[in-house]
Amino acid sequence: MGPFIETLIGGLMAGMLYSLIALGFVLIFKASGVFNFAQGAMVLFAALAMARLAEWLPRFTGLDGKLLVNVIAFAGALAVMVVVAWLVERLALSRLVNQEGITLLMATLGIAYLLEGAGQMLFGNDIYKIDIGLPKDPMFLFEKTFEGGILVSKEDLYAALIAAALVASLSLFFQKTATGRALRAVADDHQAAQSIGIPLSRIWVIVWSVAGFVALVAGMIWGSKLGVQFSLSLVALKALPVVILGGLTSVPGAIVGGLLIGVGEKLSEAYLGPALGGGIEYWFGYVLVLGVLLVRPQGLFGEKIIDRV
Amino acid sequence: MLYRENGQFKTTYAADSQILPIRQDRIAMMLLLIAAFVVIPAVSSEYLLRAVLIPFLILSLAALGLNVLVGYCGQISLGSGAFMAVGAYVAYNCQARFEGMPLVVSLLAGGLGATVLGVAFGIPSLRIKGLYLAVATLAAQFFVDWACLRLKWVTNDSTSGSVSVAHLDLFGLPVESPQARYLLCLAIVVLFALITKNIVRGHIGRSWMAMRDMDVAAAVIGIRPVQAKLSAFAVSSFIIGVAGALWGFVHLGSWEPAAFGINRSFDLLFMVIIGGLGSISGAFFGAAFIVVLPLLLDKLPYWTGLPMDTATASHLALMIFGALIVFFLIKEPHGLARLWATAKEKLRLWPFPH
């Protein structure tokens, strides 16, 4: 029983971390209909910016105090992501309006390569550290009931809380603010939104900036866990099933999908894995999604696809 | 002035429905084939043959297969690397387990193996559409990646998980020299291109294009979605499987599953999109772009004369590659094949402006 609960909790927390990345995908798709394959590269770029700024600040300005340095590095990285968002919208997206989905998909892949190359050239390709003070050692609960206790990673717990806070604040942003309402209007119907005076290009810059912010938070947390290096962009591949499972247009879907995929992956690796030789985690998530899609082709919470003849 | 069809009258139905109706096109194609079969092997260096032309040919074959699925039938597939892997491993098993198996039979068996997988993973396409299907095909990619590493019978019980093929020979003639390998690949590519061109011009191809444009309407007028979509998956994965077998046997010689990873799938999709969806020549243009461009970009930073270490050069190459992809998609979203078609249209009027 103990190992099962441990794996379950581990899965739930891993799932929250996946949904952090999935949020970026959902935000951009919701507002502009573009499936942003560059999200992984954005996570990497943001994390690199923050890690290197946190390293360079004390060296060049003599600032001390971890909290201050981290906050300034975060703000700096956020500014970088806003600039990236603006450039992407100006140079790529505005010229690709009305193209087919697959063309936009390929364009974001091109942007992904561009960001990966630029990030590594500007910031380097060693393993860099992000230290935001998250505790690294685990805690053991219920040591009396279960032998060895239930392992709960403190770092993951903090990360899950940060992710939940982010989701809550994003939901508030969408529901309560005028910009949020404008974003929802654009997601609903571009032309109608334009006809009532919502500036489309500015909205897209805002959306990509918010996605950049989400990528930065995701990069900060994953970078603190794994270290910031090129392979961080590959974590996005683990978040793709989450996006699809939850439905491409639903923010709560990203959370629910993340939890389901996280739990599914870890439990399958622990209980099904040994029978099959191990290492099944990577494809199990995708096969799970495939199964759900056969029943609900638009994901759990996605909008139903309506074909008009 | 030169490229006009004045005076070329067709007197039979067969003449009217040939692939290249304009005589200048036929002459150009003949010259191209002569250059490809005779001139290039004679003058090219070993590096050019082994590292540029052979990968170009094999990848254009794979892009051809993917174009059938994505361009003609409209089903986005991100799992093409998996089909190449299955083709390579099935062909390897045929070659390794059966003494004296002819090379051609192994290659075709690889194609058939990939077809089985293709149809299996094509069944979801009957229900799932668009981007959801793209991600669902990634399931095929990762599953095959894992299976090739874990299932011992796939690699013929190789302890290390890496497989290699011994001397290749085609009906007794050894296929070892770069020229022989190039000619083998070229022959297979030309054959498959011809067959595919004819398939897409026929009723099967038209049913694919109907499914791509509006599948509900196609079903209404009597085209069976199951047949159309699954046949697209079958034909596409057969071609990709043969390409995978060639990649393993002829280009790499010895490979591990990572050779057919997700980067390969993305590369193939790039080739198809940049080359031009729904066109046979587009596969070749796209493959040329993706194979040749990185090689040029790797050398480019050194031409500027600045001292640069390999890491910076690689990063620059990656950046320029990404930027060029976005640039091409902005300038001509329908790909290089459309650019070529536009050029030919202008040639018909040349030297007049309109």
Add this chain to the structure above:
Amino acid sequence: MKTFIACAALAALQLFAAPAAVAQAKEQFFPLLVYRTGPYSPNGTPWANGKQDYIKLINARDGGVNGVKLTFEECETGYATDKGVECYERLKGKGASVFDPQATGITFALTDKVPGDKIPLITLGYGLSASADGGVFAWNFPLMGSYWTAADVLIQHLGKKEGGLDKLKGKKIALVYHDSPFGKEPIPLLDERSKMHGFELVKIPVTAPGVEQKSAWLQVRQARPDYVLLWGWGVMNSTALKEAQATGYPREKMYGVWWSGAEPDVKDVGEGAKGYNALNLNTSGQSPKVIQDILKFVHDKGQGTGPKDEVGSVLYTRGLVIQALAVEAVRRAQERFGKGKVMTGEQVRWGLENLALDDKKLAALGLTGVIRPISTSCFDHQGSTSVRVHTWDGKQWAFSSDWYQADEALLKPMVKAAADRYASEKKLTRRTSAECQS
């Protein structure tokens, strides 16, 4: 658009030009296959820097090998097999006489090509374990060790820790490995040893590149093995140590192969990796004479390839050793085929098969204490299997064991059997002593 197409066409014509003329007379060309990008670059970069710095040292300090200057060209492979093959094809025409692929996958692909091109491959501490048998693998040189010798020594060390190999009975040893031919290579030997001594081997694969390892380490926690052997490369190593810390597995019970025990793997984790052990084929640190020479002749003159504080790190020194052995093979070949001449691949192969570096020669090279004496032969392409264990104390590595040798009684028959199997698959015949003299 038109100018763009014109430029592209001009650029494409460059490719059609024949490759650059063969290396000028009196220059020995060394192709350097490296990866400075991608998930394995943190470990690949110091390795590449070590190789380059050594070549620069030989030119600066000795004026080359008997007057023949050394030249090099780096080619970025990104650890990908097809790029490795492309680099090989491009550089072999420039007079390359030896290759170090730096990757097991590329090694497999090149093993098929080198017999035809007659260029030897140095695969120091990696590649096919069976290639130690020079009778079948005429062109592969897994100098100083392979994955089978590594696994063997690790079991010997664990046995010593327990007070005897028989005390391993009933124990549990987990192998957390990179899911690729590189990671799977030690499994046959570990299976053999587990049968011999009665310990249970738990195999836990980590999908490449090993970025997310939570499930693997939850499994380790639930299996509660007595020891964990880590067989990773690149980012997988530091992630494994971080996850070990996050799941509370004592790092003192973890033992890594020599590719999982270098500064990039533990620097990030710092105190969290304290007590972690790994094999090491060479020393680290800036005290060996050859390192001092490099600092003096290369870095102090501003010619250093990488940062100065990287000089002397574990992987830097290993790259340096690989290049040193390659240069010594050239020197040995020159002794037979003509001092002061440029050596071909076949001649360098003879040099590699007749390496006899004793303490005196090592001292002359400045390698005293860095590696142990090594001597190869036509049928033994390994030369030496000496290796030690070192431990991370939170700030640096320190050796924590004596020198071990792999158990030849166990390994020789296994290597021969594997080589025979390879020969029958590829329809090769074993070399005879007569063929070795060329």
